[in-house]
Amino acid sequence: MTENATPAAPSVFRNVAFLRLWTGTTASGLAMWALPFVLGLAVLERSITAVELGVVLATRTAGFLAAVPVAGVLADRHSRRGVVFWSCVTAAVATPVIAVGMGRSLLLMAVAATIVGAGQGACRPAFQALVAEVVPESGRQQANAAITLAVRVMSLVAPSMTALASLLVDARALLALTGVVWLCAALVPPAGTAGPAPVSTRAGFVADFAEGIREARRHPWFLAGLGALTVVIATGYSASAVLLPVVSRDRYGAEAVLAAATTAYTIGALAGAALIARWRPRAAGWVALAGLGCYGLIPLCLLLPVHPFVLIAAYAVTGIGIELFNVPWFTATQREVEPGKLARVSSLDFLLSYGLAPVGLAFIAPAVDQFGVSAVLGGCAVICFAAPAAAALVPSSRGFRARA
Missing domain, CATH: 1.20.1250.20 (MFS general substrate transporter like domains)
Structure with missing residues (x-):
């Protein structure tokens, strides 16, 4: 026998809180996958060079990795919903700044990309912990499958949507639209059910991460x-x-x-x-x-x-x-x-x-x-x-x- 003989759990999409969380996660996935393709279009438009593209993507990755451990501590200290909000707002504000730096300042583009990457990295552990708050244990496998389905669909859809949108607007406008998508990811998710741990017991970020x-x-x-x-x-x-x-x-x-x-x-x-x-x-x-x-x-x-x-x-x-x-x-x-x-x-x-x-x-x-x-x-x-x-x-x- 390969499966447990348990009745099927009701669809997680009947859970309004999860539906909002799934929508926010999908929006963040769309924005994350769209950015490299938008920057690739900018290379084709000669708004940036291939070298500048490499620098921007590398600094985005650096920001992601630097933010992940800090965000894990913050999401356990404070509201997971709050961490999702501020991390996605950060990415939403910084993404159009990359467009401002195109053809003007590689340093400005790199700094903005670092901040965007930090926003992306900061929301990941908070989204993960928020699933456990809004979905009962019996529905979490279905919920995680629904989220990963959305992420995979976005990996297919984002390049196509970006290419179609590029027929109407240039890369700078597409970056502004990506910022709007990040803003949706910030506003849509629901509040969680868990409260933060007492702050008085905290000894610092390093000690908390070591815990x-x-x-x-x-x-x-x-x-x-x-x-x-x-x-x-x-x-x-x-x-x-x-x-x-x-x-x-x-x-x-x-x-x-x-x-x-x-x-x-x-x-x-x-x-x-x-x-x-x-x-x-x-x-x-x-x-x-x-x-x-x-x-x-x-x-x-x-x-x-x-x-x-x-x-x-x-x-x-x-x-x-x-x-x-x-x-x-x-x-x-x-x-x-x-x-x-x-x-x-x-x-x-x-x-x-x-x-x-x-x-x-x-x-x-x-x-x-x-x-x-x-x-x-x-x-x-x-x-x-x-x-x-x-x-x-x-x-x-x-x-x-x-x-x-």
Whole structure:
């Protein structure tokens, strides 16, 4: 028997508070995904150069990583709704400033992009903790699946909407519209149900964040899963991002394979989120880690001379697998972690899993020069398979819970 025989929970979209939260999260996802494409259009318009584009995107990432741990502490100290509001307002105000700096000041653009990234990073742990406040435990898996579905749809829709809008207005106007979307993300989410912890017990940001780390260490399944996720993203994701274009060009002689593979990944992720919205496997943790291990198929198929349809299918299966991991992972974190420390633990999750991705991207190209494409892809495939398997050996990883 692979599923618990429990009645289906009512749709989370009947929960008005969650509907507002889902709308706000979707708006933030749209704004986040739209920005790189708007800046890409600015390069095509010659409003900025490719070098300036790289600087702006890099500073945005730096702002994101710097804000995540601070926001985790603030979201546990204060209202999660308040942190969402001010972080999204910050991004809304700073985004049009990037447009002001176009063609005038790279420094102004970089500073504004840093602030936008900080707003993006600050809202992530607060949104994650707010789900646990507005959705009962029985509906959180469905709620997390609905949120990740929206995020994946935005990754498909945002480029198309940006391209269509560019037929009517220029990149500067599109940046202003992106700021409006951030403003919607700030205003729509509901108030949570939890109050802040007593401020008098606080010893500072570092001590508070260290307390969140101690809470994470209380959950061996969390440490094991986070380690596996971080390693897979730093190797499998990086290998795909750097080497898929090369393999598509050199082996298959067409960029169509690149477009088809990335699209198949997103479609697979949508299917995975739809599946896990209702599927309740008994060994949820093992199923999730098996899904994460599917990432090893990508470097393996990039290594072997497979038919392009096999490579595209591998990306689709990996997309399914990553959502079979993400949704139970977020749900278990919201269930198992002490509510007053949830935002800090979530910020640790985002900081490591997303924070080390640029490090992996930076090392892939030098590793290829040093060891060759085959060795790098083979090593990445082994790591992507082995890391989730090792995490599954931790006893509490079977169900992503410390208690039976």
